Amino acid sequence: MIYIGVTGWGDHDSLYPAHMKAKDKLAEYSSHFPVVEVDASFYAVQPVRNAAKWVRKTPKNFRFVVKAYQGMTGHLRGEEPPFETKAEMFQAFKESLHPYQETNKLAMVLFQFPPWFDCRKENVDYLRYCKKMMEDIPVALEFRNQSWFSHAYRTNTLSFMKQEGWIHAIADEPQAGNGSIPIVPIVTNANRTLVRMHGRNLYGWNKPNDANWREVRYLYKYNRDELLEWKKRILALKKESREIIVLFNNNSGGDAAGNAKEFQEMLGIDYEGLSPRQIKLF
Structure with a gap:
C-alpha cells in the first residue's frame, strides 16, 4: 500500500473551502489524503486530549x-527540555501516543535529527538508546548530516538501521553539503518505508540565519519530470516494503498538496474510505 499526504494540515489552503475554521480542517484534509504528519509534537509533547481529538x-x-x-x-x-530526566521525557512522549495506538492510527514516530548530529560512536549509541526507549513502537529515522551516507559509513549505517529495526525516512532535498543527505532509496524495514519530499531549493536550504528561513527553505514546486523520477523509485521500493508513506513538505508556496495530488494521479491511486468532502461554493 502506498499512502500519500503532506506535513501538517493547517496551511494547505487549496484543500479547504473559504473561511473554514481551523478546528474543521483535519476532517476536511482526511477527505483528500489518508495520512498526515503531526508537526506540533516536535515543538512540545502534546496533551493526550489533542491526539484523542485528532483521531x-x-x-x-x-x-x-x-x-x-x-x-x-x-x-x-x-x-x-522541561523534564527531570531523559527517561521521563520519553515516557511522557509515549503516553501522548496512546490515542493513536488505541485506534490503530499510528503509522510511526519520526526521529529527524539535526544537521550537527553526525556519524560517530556517541551518536550511534544514542540511536540505540532511542530505539530501546521507544520499545515496540514503529520508529523512522531521518538524518540531516551527510556523514551517515558518506562512502566510509553508508553501508554500515544501512546495516545498523536494519539490525535495530529503524524505518528508513528517505529524503529528497537540495544537495547542500554536510547539512543535507543524498537520496538513498534503500528499504531497511520490510513493513514500512517513509519518503519525505522537502523540495530542491538549494538557495533557501543554505540560508539558516535568514529571519524567514523556514518559509524560504521549503519554497519549491516539483515538476513532472522530478515526480516521474520518484514514481520509478516508489514502485521499486514497493517490491521490498509492505507500506510506503510519501509526505510532501514543500509547502512554503502552497505547493505540497498540489504535488501530492499530482503524484497520486501519476501512480493511479484512488483511495477508499476517506472522509466525506465539503463542497466549495465560492
Missing part, C-alpha cells in the same frame, strides 16, 4: 506520522 476527526483507516519531540532529537542546543 476522532479522521476516518477508521487514516494514519498519523508523529514527529518526535525536539528534546529527544537534540535540537534544543543550549536549552534544557
